[in-house]
Amino acid sequence: MGGLYWRVFGLFWMAMVTVMVASVWITSRVVERDHEMLPSAHQRALAEDIAASAARMIGSHAMPEVRRWLRTQSGGPIHVRIRPLDGATTPRVLAPPPMPGYAAQREATASDGRRFLVDVRWVRPPHPPRPPFRAFWLSFVLLGLLVSTAVALLLARYVALPLKQIRASARHFADGDLGARVGTLRMGRSQEMVALGREFDLMAARIERLIQDHRRLIGDVAHELRSPLARMGVALELSRGETETDEREASAARIARELG
Template identity: 40%
Template sequence: MRGVFLKIYLAFMVTALVTTGVTLVMAAYYRQWSNDSINLIAPTGGYISAAELILQQGGEPLLLEWLLKFERHPSVSAYVFDAQGLSLLPNPPEAVVDYALSSESYNARISPLGRSEILVKAPIQNTEGRVYLLVVEFLHPLVVFNLPTYAGWGLLASFLIFAVWSLLLSGYLTRPVRYMQKTVRSFANGDWTARMDPRSLRRRDELGELSREFDHMAAYIERLIRDQKQLVSDVSHELRSPLARAVVALELARLDAVPDQEEHLDRIELETERLNDMIGDLLNMAKLETQHDHSHWALVDCGVILDQVVEDARFEHPDSLIHLTLAADLPKVFGDARLLMSAFENITRNALLHTHSGTSVDLSARVKDQSLRIVIRDHGPGVPEDKLTDLLRPFVRVETSRARLGEGHRGFGLGLAIAHRVVSHHRGQIELKNHREGGLMAVIDLPLDV
């Protein structure tokens, strides 16, 4: 968002500076493009008459005295050159000398960007018929006003005014976008009730229309997700009742079963347990989606949880090799110990199911980049690279590369999905990778500052 704000701000500033530059140029050339220069030249006739009269009455001394008094005028100066081209006043401006000695006619010279904005010359004679040249100089207004100081303060004032105005205007234009970004982020993090700011909804422009469309979309998605969760929960609960009756009926059937029927009854019991486990997993996933209450969360020692997971796994799989490596002084994370243990158990059981016979499942925990990193790795066949992300979705299995003969039921593809939901619920990340030496590796990063 800072990028959009900066672009809008710079666009306003560039526009303001260009406008200022164009205004200055137009102001500089204004006299040349208008009749204002003619109005300024008009009084020079009086200056010429006065200079010639003074020269005829008092000669050069009186004319020089008149020129010295004339020099005190803030915006008009007068210079007189004799027949040899020498000025009666010392150090005349170079532009005045150049104009006086030029071979051009007695036309006025206008220079909108020079010190001498307008120059006018005319011949004057004394009583002896000696010709002098009078040059009247109209100074540029910026020279009269002390150009460096005037321009410096003017540019500084313009910059400050445009900077503040551009800042306010940019903030006004990007404020609803910032509110929208905040709302979208909350919505993406699972807060389905997140809606746009009321001020954005009251706007009558395109941003207001976009805010109202987003609220409409968010309400529709919230309703869909709520209905979907409710459906999964209701169906799962409704299936529990017939399953419970099926288990009771199965036990009653065993009472009257003959030995040849035991194998079929055992198969029915196994499938019933699998279906019951799947329903339990679905309920857990639905609960994770709807649970936003963290009031029961506390600091959790993941090292202790991993110890318990490894102990349980060794009890369930006494012939498997399980290695646990914990860094010293592991910090605690803020979260739900029961959910985290469920996630670690699901990943560990998945690793035990797919690791090659005689190989180990390795678990480790250490601190990395302000996060607690937990790695669970098996030594199995791995997973195709294009399927790694899909494994974190419900009911996804990659049996073509991971299946082994004689292992029986492979699961429903919910274990890794539940682990993914648990880690995301704790504002963490989980990534599946193929180890370079073989096997699948689950990398879990849990933030330490939550």
Template identity: 35%
Template sequence: MGRLFWKLFFAFVAALAVAALLMALALSLIWPREGRGPHPQSALMADTVEVLLREQGPPATVALLEIWRAQRLPLPLLVRPDGSEQFGRTVSAERLDTARVVSIDGAQWKVLAAARGDRPPSAAGGLPLPPPPFLEVVALLIGALTFSAALAWYLSRPVRHLSQAFDALAGGDLGVRTAARIGRQRDEIADLGRGFDRMAARIEQLVNAQRRLLHDVSHELRSPLARMSAAIGLARQDPSRIEAMLERVERETARLDTLVGELLGLARLEHDAARTLPQPVALDALLHDVAGDARFEAAARDVEVVLSTDGAGPVVKGQGELLRRAFDNVLRNAVKYAPAGSVVHIALGRAGGSACVSISDGGCGVADGELERIFDPFFRGARSDGSHGAGLGLSIARRAVEAHGGDIRASNTEGGGLRVDIRLPAED
């Protein structure tokens, strides 16, 4: 048992002991003083013994007392003329002064009513039984100890499980959970265990995502570095190709610069979201600016960007720069894959308490199995030729949207092309 168990155990025992003492004190104050003397039944039995002793003598009186002793009743005390008690019980001189005296043939017999706490002598004539409170006190003590131990164990058990789970998590076991051990318990400690499970699941998710990101980054960095190394080697072997190889190195350097820039943006995203105070952001004005910037790139590809809003645009609370980057990444991705002469549509509306933004292109769409994966870092679908970006644009967009409490989903349109729907909590 741990320290918490013993602390709870002794605390409960002390609380029960104090409660019992206070109850005993209250009863002693309320109970009448005369209640400490003979019980009315004991007084009646003493009267019976006195009358029987006067009228029929000691033999009949002793026979009656034997019957009462067999019934385990609190017997009146019968003191013989020689000063001994009939059943060997000890009688104090103070009590003898209050005894009833019965004279028989010149000899004095004394009768005393059984006081509270007196027990009949044992049938074998040995020592008297313990006073009445003894068994009750023992039973109360055993019950208090049992109840305290059970309650202390019940309260400390989930805490021990939590302590073991924290040790396991600190030791690197990200799959540890407490739900199976806590079971159906419903209290604040069980809520703490369920909170630990949510925390552990989130940590496991983040660590696994970090590991995947590190693996993907290593792969993405290795490819351009390998091509640069090959270009340098070819240039050394054939000096006449130095100019072409330098152009190749320059292109790979630009790709590395783009990759590092997007990685830094991805790393700063959640940090900026946590440190920047949220401000009201009008989505219609923000989307007008983003669409205006995208039209320059779209014009070079003979693609038109059309923005439509449903009345007054909704307002969301968040970081305007992060939202701008999210919409810009999705829109640039749509323009990138839209065929020449097509239109990229941006629609802004409201559904319930959410602001809804949809961006759709007229391209070839995405395979159904890739709709969820296109938001993963470095993922490139079948329609990608590998020449555009590092595959982080949509991942950054998802992080920015989720940092604002929203969600982002992709789907294929019926007429062909990809549609990205973004939902954000809107202010009333």
């Protein structure tokens, strides 16, 4: 029964660990994808907002004020430049970024009629940092292993213990204890296990009744044989003491009647 217990435990444990690892892997992939996508959407929206604000500033303010405002917006990963579209010479605020990023462009017309192109770019690092989820997932996996082990042990015990109880009852019955019964299962009282225990008890009761009937029959037969044999023994003893031929013949005839 110990082998069955550990086989059941191993099957339950492997199934739960497989499901848990698959769930963790899928969840981690979804989280990493969201981590990569959410900043991208935020950076695109911010670049569009800066480009739109710059276009409005160009249309309503003088270029020195526009350049001062752009300097407050530029820096770090944000690169902003203004390029003339009609041949005018306008110094760019920052050089175009050498790395790919999230860009937004807007055309703007100044108060004097000149047209400009506002180029805003949020530089994307070549290797964006991954979320610090590794320690969290490791803790989650370890906790899941502990929980799955405990649950697998309980499930294996739930399945193996009723079989152990039924096996013990069968062994006692085979050793001659005709009154051995499974009775009420202590654990794992599923419908199938209860039905198996009930069928064993019915079988044991029938076999016990058959054996008792057999013993009763043998006792009755022995009782029926005992009375004529006793009379025959008495007749033989009497015949040994008889000397006359007629008496011996009468005793022999009486014995023949008893036998016949």
